[in-house]
Amino acid sequence: MRSLRSPRPLTGAALCAAALALAAPAASAGDFGEVEASPQPARAGSSVSLTTRDCGHSRSATVDAGALGGGTATLRPGGDGGALVGEFHVRPDTRPGNYGIAGTCADGKDLTGTVSAGTVGAQGRPMPRGAVRTGVGPTAEGADATEILAGTGLMLAAAAGGTWVLRRRHGGGWSGRRPG
Missing domain, CATH: 1.20.5 (Single alpha-helices involved in coiled-coils or other helix-helix interfaces)
Structure with missing residues (x-):
């Protein structure tokens, strides 16, 4: 006599395959443009220049730099090769780390980028990184x-x-x- 198997595993696999097939076009449809920031890393309290060449024929773009205290930056034509450029100021109390920025071209294309914020000490040298020897726990030196x-x-x-x-x-x- 033949045993009947439960259709549940097969149904679950078919539903997963269908969901993946339906999601594939949506994943590729969201092509993002890139916003480049300089200098990298940016110093707290300094200006950061933004550049994108990914807006096609758009004459402007807006970029949200609120994570760094920069608010919204507007990018306008001004670079070579049809690039859009703009700038914002990093808040003086910004902590070191990587911050995401996002924006939109005038034609609706989305833009993304990353700004690395660091700290700079006297004479423009980077501040040291690593652990401080406090007598407790491991240190950077070993x-x-x-x-x-x-x-x-x-x-x-x-x-x-x-x-x-x-x-x-x-x-x-x-x-x-x-x-x-």
């Missing part, structure tokens, strides 16, 4: 020889103690047999 030796010693002591306990439970050997 452990020194004393810490490595202390950790190794603790590991060996734990291994020796565990071996001693196991040997004692098994009655003097690893075989598990009691002397008799």
Whole structure:
């Protein structure tokens, strides 16, 4: 006699395939243009120039730089090769990191980009990155020889103690047999 299988796995697979097939055209339809920002990284409190060549024949674009405190920047013709250019100011208290910016060309095409914000110290040199030695936790430089030796010693002591306990439970050997 032939057993009947449940149609649920087949139905689920068919529904997944149909959903993927329907989503594929939508995924490729959203071609995004790119907005380039310079300088990279941008300093807190400085100006950032934006450039795009992806607006085709559009004469303007707007870019939202609110994440960096720049509000909305308008890009106008002014670059070589039909590029649209504009600028915004980075808020002075902006924390270092990567920030997404997004905009729209006058013809409706979407634009995206990234602005890296960093901090700059005296004489225009980048501020140092990494951990500060506070006496607690790991640091960017790694452990020194004393810490490595202390950790190794603790590991060996734990291994020796565990071996001693196991040997004692098994009655003097690893075989598990009691002397008799």
